[in-house]
Amino acid sequence: MDRLDRLEAQSVHILREAYREFKDLAMLWSIGKDSTVMLWLARKAFFGHVPFPLVHIDTAFKIPEMIAWRDRLAREWRLTLIYGRNVEALARKETFPDGRLDRIACCKALKTEPLRRTLSGEWPRWRLDLESGEWREDPDRRAFTGVIVGARADEEGSRSKERYFSPRTKDNDWDVGDQPPEFWNQYKTDFAPGTHVRIHPLLDWTELNLWEYVERESIPVIPLYFDRGDGRRYRSLGCWPCTQPVESTARSVAEVVVELRSGRLSRVAERAGRAQDKDGGGTLEDLRRDGYM
């Protein structure tokens, strides 16, 4: 087995463990390369099926192409797709693009808060009807107790400390200083009522591993990741007002792999195009403690 085989086997093992242990399980899908690979790994683990809902937190400021691509893939792969959003903040225009919040406060309002309340079922959830392509409010409001997230250890400092199975308190808090031990492929799968567990099947993957795997498996990824003529491509996807492409002429998966192997981008942080990471020190960690992915 080569490295990709080993990474794949480990992720599949973790996904199956999560599916066995958590009755109310969901996977967060951001439409980006990481969570799309994770979705592919779920199809590997469950032999073509995805036996839990995918949850997308739609800030209403995602690059429009991402939303179209999300809905198309959901119908093609027959996914149970749910989205949640902060309807009130959007109605009141309390966002960064509307000029009423700074970037960090906007992340909290449009991502962290709706994530928490969508997972808990406090706020409405909309489910895609695969036949008609319409969104309907989901009557099922059960709280998810196991939430699969595509975080990777090499992305950024605070994520390097994550567990594969990482408990969250009732308020979605992450107690970095007191995490459960994790060894011998045994994970924290018992949790007190009201708490939930974040599950991280991609923790040991690097950005290069992901793209190599996308290439090997021919996984469809959104074309925003490629140079389409202007010498730029997105390396990390998010909301359009806060996400910048990098200079790159990689036009295909194979060219992205070559670019990453060349080391051209190895000294530039993967999330360098994500403006919210830069406002203030240790910001992403603050966001993550609060429940951010």
Place this chain on the structure above:
Amino acid sequence: MAIEATAREQMNVVIVGHVDHGKSTVVGRLLADTGALPDGRLQQVRDLCARTARPFEYAFLLDALKDEQAQGITIDAARCFFKSATRDYIIIDAPGHVEFLKNMVSGASRAEAALLVIDAKEGVRENSRRHGFLLSMLGIPQLVVLVNKMDLVGYAQDAFERIRDEYAAFLRGIGVRATAFVPVSAFHGDNLVERSPGMPWYDGVSVLQVIDGFTPAAPPAERPFRLPVQDVYKFTEDGDDRRIFAGTVVAGRASVGDEVVFHPSGKRSRISSIEGFNTPERSAVGVGEATGLTLSTQVYVRPGDVMCRADQPPPEVATRIRASIFWLGRRPLATGGRYKLKICTASTSAYVREVVRVMDASDLSSGVGRRHVDRHEVAEVVLETVRPIAFDRTAGGAETSRFVLVDGYDLAGGGIVTEALAGASLFEQRAGERRAAFTRGSVTPEERHERYRQRPRLVLVTGGDAARLQQVGARVERRLFDAGRYAYFLGLHSLEAGLDADVASGPLSRDEHVRRLGELAGLFADAGCILVAAVPGLDPAELRVIRALAAPSEVLAVGLSAGSDVASDVPVALSLPADADVEACADRIGALLAEHAVVLDFQI
């Protein structure tokens, strides 16, 4: 940088040692000297130190979290990536503070090799020994010892050799051999990546050269095939009718057509196909693969069973084991305490029967006669599991003999099975003790028998369809009552609401419900009553527990097939088909009671 044509080899290395002996400095320096840092990161940290009037330290590079910078110690096992000419490394920086031992264990268990750092000036300390001991228990095969801060002892050869000799002797005592001892000064970069001219008396190689010489963990392909069943899938969507036994192969190899045996259940079948998604058709699976198999016959196998090849040696199966454990729990591990034991994909309740001896991990002195194991201690214990477990104790069988213990909601300890033990089960022993302890009135069982014209029995109705079990159980009670018998129907929910309210949910709640049902059945039997209980999804181990505790009352188990899937594996006195209606079921159960002479003159 040259373009790499293919994926490179990768190795996980953990770095451990006593607090302040300089682990993070070693890692920071390795990252800096191998060119693994993002542009400007080093300067950023230097600037920050200058602004805050602190001397620059390489360790700050790793202290990505503000918690750590505030306390100046590593809280968790941070992962960093660097490359040598030989391969890519993931270095896991494990904390040295004793409070953070669980993080050190988490980090170290992922490693194929370990760097253990000892301060040349402070010498071997408590956690130097404790970490060495845990590395050996965790099974980390390759170790290099760094005697750090050589600059603080004037790069003196005798200071290095004194520590080397003392620590090598300690390692010998626990059966571990270090690949090398290297004198280093991480702060100055001596002997980390390049050999240092400052220690001409040292004739070995640099730390990086030592780890470049390590070999990646070799998977145990030559051992008997072991596939712990993680789950059994039947996704019916889009007409998929495959019944797939999924799991990760932890040892050996198996092919389509091989006869397989599941342990502990003893079920047998033959591998019919190897399933996958977006993979070419396969005829064999080997160690490390997360796979899924279909079988040629319909067998009832639960997650947790270990699939083995029939032509290879089977694992051992036991309910009582001797084990070496390390304890990380907030509460001490106590004799008589009940924990959840997870081994491979199986989990079961386990009781601590005996703490044989407790070893102080820092000096390896041992204490006997203790009844508990405190946090951070290592001990030898005897455990009894409610469900039998399968394991291999043969050399190199660590993948199937390692287990963890869960206390409440928390993973609190780890251990290795060292011996399978025999003897009366805990429940058989308990039932005997309990009967001896009863304070009785003067009414004898014979008097009750004459009065009620029946023998007390537990009629246990089980199957997959809970609602149907309730209907049948209630109907049997009604028939018995109408016939003038002394009978009571107890659904599992009746216990949950009252007697079991304190264990209504949470880990192991099911095992405790079952235990209490057994105890309750014993009392009803003593009262001369026929107790009818419905227990959905009863398994053979649960039936054994109930049998032991309900004695002297006999248990008559009745299986109601749910029809849709493979039948259960519980040995039953009577099995009823899925299409039998409630009245027909009650008829058959009545006949069973007559047949077993429970009720002598009974027609229902």
